Amino acid sequence: MYLMNISNCSGDLDKFQGDWKNVEQFLKKHQLDGVELICYQDDYLDTLPRSILKGLHLKYFPTWLEFYKNDLKKTCDMFGGIEGVRQYYGGTHPDALVDAFRHEYQTALEFGVEYMVYHVSHVTTEHSFTGAFDYTDDDVLAATVDLVNKSFDTNSDIMLLFENLWWPGLTLLDKDKAKRFLDGINYENKGIMLDLSHLMITNPKLKTSGEAAEYILECIENMGDLKDWIKGIHVNLSLPGEYMIQDHSSQYEVILETTDQVEKYIKTINHIKKIDWHVPFDHPLVKNIIDAIDPHYVVFELLSKNRDQLEDYISIQNKAIGRV
Template identity: 30%
Template sequence: MLELVNLSNDITDTEGLLGGSPARLAAFLEKFHLDGIEFMCCAPWDTSFHTPDIIKGFHLWFWPSWLDFWLGNEEALLQEFGSRENIENCFGVSREAWLAKWAANFQQAADCGAEYAVFHVAQARNSEIRCRSFAYNSAQIIEAVLDIINQLSTRLPSETALLYENLWWPGLDFTSPALVHELLSGTQHKCGLMLDTGHLMNTNTRLCCEAHAADYILQMVDGLGADADHIRGIHLHASLSGDYVEREKQRHSHPEHHLTAEEIMAYVLRIDQHQPFKTAAARRIVDAIKPEYLVHEFVPADYEDWERKLAQQQRSLYHAAHV
């Protein structure tokens, strides 16, 4: 099992976390006995900073709300984005232009020599995220994802696995084993699953502690049957935000248009907490699934916060008492 951390080359990571120092990154990986990083490329790739030897996985980009564009739903697009200019700034002028952006991102994964590439399977309009009343269902989203992926995955080397990651919005959320099977069997490239523990916890607002969360996660994995064997990686973090989600659903019972980017991000980060596990519930999950890739996935405030969170989660994995 390779043990990794998530890292991008956005300035918030290269400067905010690492102070512009590749040596600091190397020291961090060595201190925590990590095998490398799952890399997200948000700017031109500096190979002297994020060197190819440490890039084991690659996280592809994600557009949370894209299906209206793909299906040509102009009315919904204008209601969500406000203008044709905003739509084109987000996606480009056509399906082909958007696919070209995707193709370039897939090519970056290939250029990095990553062993796997992670793709989010989800769709949610900005106006829907707080009320959780969605225009599209998971089956529609997976059908469209397969259409897109089977046009793009030729950009990946045959040995680079495409790993589908779950979210709590419609799409791949692990609550429908039949749809998981459809996604895997319909993909023409070598593929598998990246289980995000926090995202799966976010599908059940009744979870109250890590022990219950581990029970739920393993129950959902067991429900996948033979397709559970396709879980090749885990994004490991905890998110017990159910009370907040339910309060927000009551406060915002209908779609809300024209939320600001700051409002959306603040809401998502309150749900998707990316906290370290504090108990051996983490080890129960990892021991049961036996992933090839274990990614400690956090959204740290600074370098010291990153160290604290990773140290806490590693204690939970290797030293905490069983729960």
């Protein structure tokens, strides 16, 4: 099944004049079977046709470990005080995270989606610039198991797919860690959503899409039978090696001097976008990657400025896969 990512915020829906019927026509034109939705508030949901809604990308808190461990002082320092914490997490107690994901799960049940996507990662704003992490993959994986088991305490037909990132957590570079993580999750209908860009980012030496494809194929080979857990793929490209090896300390100093939390957030997001590009994977070896995994879901997860650019991006990716 071939899908594309979309959200219900105006930034995405304006590309389609705020009309889901236009989205449906767009999907048909590009041989896509539906969408993987990121849900913001309740905008546009009343007219969303359930027939095209296949997956729900769950809410993502990039920074959450300190809060979940109830280190409120450190969390307040990072978010400019208790009100900043409340705005970011929806509360000031670790249970706010459990409540948030329980709500997301209920939304998935109400929508009747086939799968949910959960990011398994943690990074502070400081460490996203410095890379000087004071937490490990194991720290993040153990806390995620605890949080997920509290939040998704009943099973359903909806698959819960865990997505890899390049920060500490589920990187998929260590199959034993990944297997222990999956074994610890009580939710039975589980698997992996392999994000190709996120896997590329773990190797800053990559310079071309061909090198990236060969690297991913090598990683898949090294996964062994862990590969069987991969039920979906986010298809996109990121080659930020030159940017990643730069010294970003001056950028972080600007962040520290920024008092407005919204402005600080925007500056941080712009930094992340220089790492995680979400542009088309234009090399024909991308088909070999899909064939090697044979996933249930192939999601074109792309970021575009407007509808014309999105048209171009999807066409490029369809051509690389050999679907035109």
